[in-house]
Amino acid sequence: MKKNYLLFSVFGMLFLNAQNGQGFYQPSNSDCLSPQQRELIQEQINLNRESLRAQNKLQEDKTLAHPLFIWPVKKNPNTKYNNVWSISNHVDHNSAYPNKVQDWNCGARTYDTADGYNHMGIDIFTWPFGWYMMDNDQAHAIAAADGIIIGKDNGNYDRNCSFGNGDWNAVYIQHGDGSVSWYGHLKNNSLTSKGVGSFVSAGEYLGVVGSSGNSTGPHLHFEVYNNNNQLVDTYSGSCNTWSSSTDSWWASQKPYVDPKINGIFTHSDTAVFDNGCGTQETTNFKDSFNTGEKVMVYMYFADLPVGKSINLKLIRPDNTIAYNNTFNNSNFYYASYWYFTFQSSQFNQYGNWKASVTVDSETVTHDFVYGANMNVADSKVSKKFSVINPIMNNQLQIISKANFALDKTKMEIFSQDGKLIESKKIELKQGQNLIDVKLQKSQNYILKISDGTENEIFKVTN
Numbered sequence: 001m002k003k004n005y006l007l008f009s010v011f012g013m014l015f016l017n018a019q020n021g022q023g024f025y026q027p028s029n030s031d032c033l034s035p036q037q038r039e040l041i042q043e044q045i046n047l048n049r050e051s052l053r054a055q056n057k058l059q060e061d062k063t064l065a066h067p068l069f070i071w072p073v074k075k076n077p078n079t080k081y082n083n084v085w086s087i088s089n090h091v092d093h094n095s096a097y098p099n100k101v102q103d104w105n106c107g108a109r110t111y112d113t114a115d116g117y118n119h120m121g122i123d124i125f126t127w128p129f130g131w132y133m134m135d136n137d138q139a140h141a142i143a144a145a146d147g148i149i150i151g152k153d154n155g156n157y158d159r160n161c162s163f164g165n166g167d168w169n170a171v172y173i174q175h176g177d178g179s180v181s182w183y184g185h186l187k188n189n190s191l192t193s194k195g196v197g198s199f200v201s202a203g204e205y206l207g208v209v210g211s212s213g214n215s216t217g218p219h220l221h222f223e224v225y226n227n228n229n230q231l232v233d234t235y236s237g238s239c240n241t242w243s244s245s246t247d248s249w250w251a252s253q254k255p256y257v258d259p260k261i262n263g264i265f266t267h268s269d270t271a272v273f274d275n276g277c278g279t280q281e282t283t284n285f286k287d288s289f290n291t292g293e294k295v296m297v298y299m300y301f302a303d304l305p306v307g308k309s310i311n312l313k314l315i316r317p318d319n320t321i322a323y324n325n326t327f328n329n330s331n332f333y334y335a336s337y338w339y340f341t342f343q344s345s346q347f348n349q350y351g352n353w354k355a356s357v358t359v360d361s362e363t364v365t366h367d368f369v370y371g372a373n374m375n376v377a378d379s380k381v382s383k384k385f386s387v388i389n390p391i392m393n394n395q396l397q398i399i400s401k402a403n404f405a406l407d408k409t410k411m412e413i414f415s416q417d418g419k420l421i422e423s424k425k426i427e428l429k430q431g432q433n434l435i436d437v438k439l440q441k442s443q444n445y446i447l448k449i450s451d452g453t454e455n456e457i458f459k460v461t462n
């Protein structure tokens with residue numbers, strides 16, 4: 001499999017104290033079924049249909065209009081992603097080959113192969129971190145319309161990265177008018193527990209997007225046949241030669257270029273997008289940072305046009321803006337990212353921070369904690385001070401390893417959301433020191449002790 005990654009880096013200057021970079025992911029031609037595989041699937045589906053009809057479990061009314069589909073990929077409701085997919089390939093309407101392609105919009109977002117295969121469906125790939133998403137069930141294939149399950153394939157290896165890799169895992173559904181939709185490359189053993197002959201409603205879970213069969217990476221291949229068993233391109237467009245240009249099969253047809261914010265996340269270090277075929281990426285996701293640590297903020301996009309304005313903000317726990325930067329996207333890719341690295345000096349409040357990205361009218365926000373995740377154990381390994389937790393009778397007990405003079409030593413107490421509650425100069429003598437504080441009962445606080453050269457941070461409860 002050939003995956004293309006490129007990283008552009010522009011350091012310093014433009015973005016003050018944030019290093020930044022940009023890159024993209026371009027999935028290669030992502031699947032095909034061999035003619036033999038497709039024929040076997042058709043045969044199996046037809047046998048199942050005959051059997052179901054004989055049992056009165058399947059009817060079709062060919063006079064009905066074809067279904068109007070909803071999008072067949074849905075994010076797991078528990079995911080932190082805003083959107084989980086982009087499109088790599090549409091149906092190829094140019095029957096010549098190789099490298100003679102045309103999609104429904106007269107573009108080249110499709111592919112063919114040297115042995116005469118013209119892509120017969122839509123490839124919807126997961127982004128970013130397709131293997132991570134597959135391992136964590138982040139992207140679901142769902143029924144695009146009501147129907148009856150007329151076939152299921154399961155038990156096949158699901159971490160492929162090239163063609164020639166055997167059979168896929170898939171679900172096949174017949175709709176009321178007799179048309180059929182295919183959902184291929186699913187994760188092994190992730191398929192709906194409903195059997196052949198069961199009814200599924202539009203939006204119902206079918207399986208996890210995976211990479212079984214001839215597949216170069218996790219994606220859903222969505223393929224549709226009308227009730228005369230003719231292949232359908234579900235999009236209406238001037239280069240869809242198979243149906244009238246106004247006859248879309250979508251309830252709400254998505255635009256050809258469909259900009260999406262797939263997510264904004266915080267990371268401890270550079271994200272590693274390619275660890276080799278079938279191996280989970282090194283996401284380096286991190287949502288809770290200790291004092292002194294850098295924070296890498298990555299924004300992930302699908303289909304973002306050139307020149308599109310992107311706004312990134314860092315928002316402090318007290319809702320003031322710590323960083324605000326608007327810049328323009330410089331290249332078009334099906335899947336891309338921008339990242340910024342913020343050093344600890346950026347984080348001058350402790351508590352719950354937000355990173356938010358805005359494109360057009362859409363804002364996506366990611367929550368993370370800075371400096372507030374120190375535990376009591378941490379305080380015991382500190383170099384100069386330790387703090388007895390919890391605070392008793394509004395008296396803070398600080399054990400100091402040396403004497404620290406009043407003119408240099410300062411104590412600050414912050415609430416969990418980063419608001420400064422109390423700030424005063426203190427004198428610390430070697431040994432135990434009792435400091436009066438006025439704090440609410442049963443609340444957690446962040447205590448910062450500074451000796452003029454270094455800070456030490458503690459989490460304390462009153």
Ligand SMILES: [Zn+2]
Pocket residue numbers: 030031032089119120121122123220221222
């Ligand atoms: Zn495909």
